[in-house]
Amino acid sequence: MKQISTSSSLAARQLLWCALLAEECARWGVQHVFICPGSRSAPLATAFAAHPALRCHVHFDERGAAFAALGVARSSLRPAAVITTSGTAVANLLPAVLEAYEDAVPLLLLTADRPPELRNCGANQTCQQNTLLVSHCRFFFDVPPHNSVCAPAVLLSTLDEALAKSLHPLAGPVQLNLQMREPLLAANMDPAYPLALPQLGKFFTAEELAPLRQWLRTKECYLPLAPAVSDAQQVLQHIRHFQPQLLLCGSLRSAPQQQAVLALSHALGVSCFADICSGLRGQSTNVFAAHAVLQSAPSKGNPTEKNKPPPPAQLRVLRVGGRFIHPQVEIWCAAQLTLQLTDGRRIHPTHAPRRILVASIETLLKELPPPSLEPSPSTATTTVPTAHLQTAAAAAVPQPHSTDAAKVAAVETYAPYGSALFLGNSLSVRLFDQHWRGRPDITAIAANRGVSGIDGNIATAVGCALGWQRPTIAVVGDQTALHDLNSLALLHLLNEQTTPFTLILLNNGGGRIFEQLGHTACTRHPEVFLGVQLKDFSAAARLWDLPYRRAHNVQELARLLKKPHHHRLLEVTF
Numbered sequence: 001m002k003q004i005s006t007s008s009s010l011a012a013r014q015l016l017w018c019a020l021l022a023e024e025c026a027r028w029g030v031q032h033v034f035i036c037p038g039s040r041s042a043p044l045a046t047a048f049a050a051h052p053a054l055r056c057h058v059h060f061d062e063r064g065a066a067f068a069a070l071g072v073a074r075s076s077l078r079p080a081a082v083i084t085t086s087g088t089a090v091a092n093l094l095p096a097v098l099e100a101y102e103d104a105v106p107l108l109l110l111t112a113d114r115p116p117e118l119r120n121c122g123a124n125q126t127c128q129q130n131t132l133l134v135s136h137c138r139f140f141f142d143v144p145p146h147n148s149v150c151a152p153a154v155l156l157s158t159l160d161e162a163l164a165k166s167l168h169p170l171a172g173p174v175q176l177n178l179q180m181r182e183p184l185l186a187a188n189m190d191p192a193y194p195l196a197l198p199q200l201g202k203f204f205t206a207e208e209l210a211p212l213r214q215w216l217r218t219k220e221c222y223l224p225l226a227p228a229v230s231d232a233q234q235v236l237q238h239i240r241h242f243q244p245q246l247l248l249c250g251s252l253r254s255a256p257q258q259q260a261v262l263a264l265s266h267a268l269g270v271s272c273f274a275d276i277c278s279g280l281r282g283q284s285t286n287v288f289a290a291h292a293v294l295q296s297a298p299s300k301g302n303p304t305e306k307n308k309p310p311p312p313a314q315l316r317v318l319r320v321g322g323r324f325i326h327p328q329v330e331i332w333c334a335a336q337l338t339l340q341l342t343d344g345r346r347i348h349p350t351h352a353p354r355r356i357l358v359a360s361i362e363t364l365l366k367e368l369p370p371p372s373l374e375p376s377p378s379t380a381t382t383t384v385p386t387a388h389l390q391t392a393a394a395a396a397v398p399q400p401h402s403t404d405a406a407k408v409a410a411v412e413t414y415a416p417y418g419s420a421l422f423l424g425n426s427l428s429v430r431l432f433d434q435h436w437r438g439r440p441d442i443t444a445i446a447a448n449r450g451v452s453g454i455d456g457n458i459a460t461a462v463g464c465a466l467g468w469q470r471p472t473i474a475v476v477g478d479q480t481a482l483h484d485l486n487s488l489a490l491l492h493l494l495n496e497q498t499t500p501f502t503l504i505l506l507n508n509g510g511g512r513i514f515e516q517l518g519h520t521a522c523t524r525h526p527e528v529f530l531g532v533q534l535k536d537f538s539a540a541a542r543l544w545d546l547p548y549r550r551a552h553n554v555q556e557l558a559r560l561l562k563k564p565h566h567h568r569l570l571e572v573t574f
C-alpha cells in the first residue's frame, strides 16, 4: 500500500476506491442507484453520484429504496444498486432482499460498515450487519478498507463476481459490506471520471495498479464472467419429445420471455393457460387464464356435477414461468404429467413427481419461428384433449356482474394505451388474476409474489415504472398502502409526461382477505385481522402534493380513469 499520511489524501484514496466500484458498476450496465443518506457511506454516495453514466436517486427510507431498486431491476432486467450507511439502515433492506431472493431479481447492496477495530466495542451505529442479509444473498463479501491489504484488483474482481452472481445462474440479491475508515471525506473532493492512471497513481502503488492498466484503457469489465451457454436446441428436443398437450405459464419477466412462450405454444400447436403476471393474456387467441384449467376438475361432493363426463386422463403439461397467483393451479398441475422448464428455482410446492429442465426460456427464441397472434393451423388437431378446457375458458370470460369484476373491467377498458400494471398483494392481485382478460397493448404486469409481502408495494411499483417508462397503474389495498405511504415520496422520480402514475387504492376498510379464511375468527375478532380502518386517504395525498380523487361507484371510476392525467391517487370505496 502506498504510504500516504495526510488526512485529505487518505480521504481522497478512499473516494477513488469507491469510484472504482462506481465505474465497474456502470461497465456492467447498472443504471439505477438508490442512495440513502448517511456518513459512513458518504464516500460511496459521493463517488456514485459523480459518475456520469449512473442515475442516482436519493431516498430517506432504506426499506422503500430497496423495494424501488427491486422494482426497477425487475422491469429493466438489469441489476439496480442500493447504497446505505451502517446499522439499522442495513436491516431495513431485508424485506426487499427476501423478495428479490425468492423472485430472482438482481440487486446490488452496497452497505457501508466500520472496520474491524471498531466492531464489537461499543462504537456508534455498529452491529453485526455482515451476517444480517447473508442467508438471502447469492453472494456476500465483507470488503476490507482501502488502506488494508486489499488491492484495487481485488475490489474490482470481487464486485465482478457479485454482479455476475446477481444475474447467473439464478438472479438475486448480492451484498458487498464495505468497511470504510475515517477520514470519510475531505473538503472539495470530487472523483474525476474517466478514471486515469496518473490520478490513481497519486494514491496507489505501481504494483497495485499494474493489473488495472488494460481496464483503464478500455470500457470493459475487469472480469466479465459470462454465463455458461445453454443449448437451446437440446432443450427444445426434450420438450418436443415430451409432446406437451398444454402450456401452463406462471409469471414472466420480459418481452423476450413472453415471445418465447407464445412462439413455443405456436410451434407445439398447444394452448397456453397463463397467470396474470405472465402478461400474456390478450396477446393471442390461444391464451387463456391459468385458472381456467380448474374447469376440468369437478368439485368434490357437488351433486350437480354427478352427471358430467369424467375429466380426461392426465394431460401432458409443459409448465413454464414463475409462480401462480391462484393456489389451485399448481395443485391441478400436480395431477397431470408435467415437464417443468425452470430458471433454477424449485417452484413446486406440491412436490408431486415431475420432470425438470433447467434452462432460460428466452434462449429458445433462437430456435423457434416468431410467434403469431393466431393459433397455429395444427392447433385444432393437436389440442383435442384440451378442447374442453378451451370451451370452459371461453365460457368463463368474466362478465362484470360483481363490483370486483367491474373494477377490473374499468381498468381494462380505460387504462391508457400501452400502460403497465403493478398489482399489490392480498385481494388486489387475486382480483386481477381472476378477472383480467387482457389487452394486446398491456404486457408489462408485475407483483411482489416472491414472498407476497404487503410492505414496499408502492415503492416497488414506482421502481417498476422507472424501468418500464410507460403510464403505470398500481392497485393496492388500504393496509398495503398504509404500510408504504413513505414511498409516495418516490413519485418525483417519474416523469409525469412519459410515465404518469396512477395509484388505485382499494379501500375496503382493512384487511378483507381474512374474511375468506373460512373460519369465524374474523367476524368474532375483526379488530385482530382488519387493522386500522382509515376512511379517507386524501391527507396522505396532500402530504406529497398528489392530486386525489375518490370513486364511489364504477361509473365514477371509469370517468376518472378516462381523464388525461399526471400522477394521482384514486381512492375506490365501493
Ligand SMILES: Cc1ncc(C[n+]2csc(CCOP(=O)(O)OP(=O)(O)O)c2C)c(N)n1
Pocket (backbone or CB within 6 Å): 425, 426, 427, 428, 452, 453, 454, 455, 476, 477, 478, 479, 480, 481, 508, 509, 510, 511, 512, 513, 514
Ligand atoms: C409485511 C406483511 N405483513 C403482513 C402480511 C399478512 N397480510 C396479508 S394480506 C394482509 C391484509 C392486507 O390488507 P389490504 O391491503 O387492505 O388488502 P385486502 O385484504 O383488503 O385486499 C395482511 C396483513 C403480509 N403479507 N405482509
